[in-house]
Amino acid sequence: METILIVEDEKAMVTGLRFNLEARGYRVLAAYDGEQGYRTALEEHPDLVILDLMLPKRNGYQVCRLLKEEVPALPIVMLTAKSQEAEIVTGLELGADDYVTKPFSVLELLARIKAVLRRAQSGKRIPEDFHFGSLNINFKKYSARKKGKPLLLSPREYEILKYFVERLGEIVSREDLLNHVWGYDTFPNTRTVDTHIAKLRQKIEDNPNEPRYIITIHGTGYKFLG
Numbered sequence: 128m129e130t131i132l133i134v135e136d137e138k139a140m141v142t143g144l145r146f147n148l149e150a151r152g153y154r155v156l157a158a159y160d161g162e163q164g165y166r167t168a169l170e171e172h173p174d175l176v177i178l179d180l181m182l183p184k185r186n187g188y189q190v191c192r193l194l195k196e197e198v199p200a201l202p203i204v205m206l207t208a209k210s211q212e213a214e215i216v217t218g219l220e221l222g223a224d225d226y227v228t229k230p231f232s233v234l235e236l237l238a239r240i241k242a243v244l245r246r247a248q249s250g251k252r253i254p255e256d257f258h259f260g261s262l263n264i265n266f267k268k269y270s271a272r273k274k275g276k277p278l279l280l281s282p283r284e285y286e287i288l289k290y291f292v293e294r295l296g297e298i299v300s301r302e303d304l305l306n307h308v309w310g311y312d313t314f315p316n317t318r319t320v321d322t323h324i325a326k327l328r329q330k331i332e333d334n335p336n337e338p339r340y341i342i343t344i345h346g347t348g349y350k351f352l353g
Contacts, residue, residue, distance in 0.1 A: 129244065130154040132173040134164030134190065135206065136182055144177065147233045161185025168194055168201065175202040175244055177236075180218065188221055195222035202243045204236070215282045216269045226282075235309075242307045246293065257292055259340060259353035262331055264288060273331065283308065284327050291341070291351035300348035324349060 145155045158164035161182040180187035205218045205226040224243045255267045261274045271278040286308045301317035328335040342350045
């Protein structure tokens with residue numbers, strides 16, 4: 128049985144998350160401030176931490192940084208009420224494995240938990256620096272360069288690229304991308320995926336009309352050939 132630690136000061140949210148997670152077979156621990164969350168994570172060795180950013184005693188950024196220093200492989204999914212990209216990127220730079228912005232659907236969070244746990248259990252680590260063609264993507268710092276010049280990518284575009292790197296050379300369906308990058312029930316229309324892929328190609332491909340890296344597999348999805 129996998130253990131999930133919820134670090135969240137809103138008790139009603141903890142109660143709801145506990146009910147849904149336990150119903151799916153997880154063992155659930157809870158902490159209601161950052162200091163308690165940090166200590167519980169070190170003492171109980173959970174398989175994954177759901178970590179709110181706005182916490183008493185220690186905020187989520189501090190807890191994330193400390194836990195990643197102590198237990199680098201511990202998966203952390205951030206919860207944040209902030210939609211600004213800078214806030215999300217800060218958490219990811221500190222080592223968080225994924226994020227969900229409040230308000231969120233339980234199914235979305237469950238999908239992200241499953242994806243993060245699957246990556247952790249497979250032992251497949253994404254390289255901190257990933258090079259392909261004239262591009263260099265740093266997934267820890269969420270920075271990118273193309274031909275030596277800074278390349279501006281959104282957090283969602285980094286997540287798309289990260290998933291492609293995990294599935295390098297494999298055919299990835301639009302539904303896979305929706306479930307693992309956006310989360311269930313967030314964007315049910317697969318045209319959302321196509322729109323984001325088109326924008327990403329404009330940034331990373333030398334000729335977006337004849338893509339070299341993100342290849343369309345007609346009727347199925349995409350394949351990344353980084």
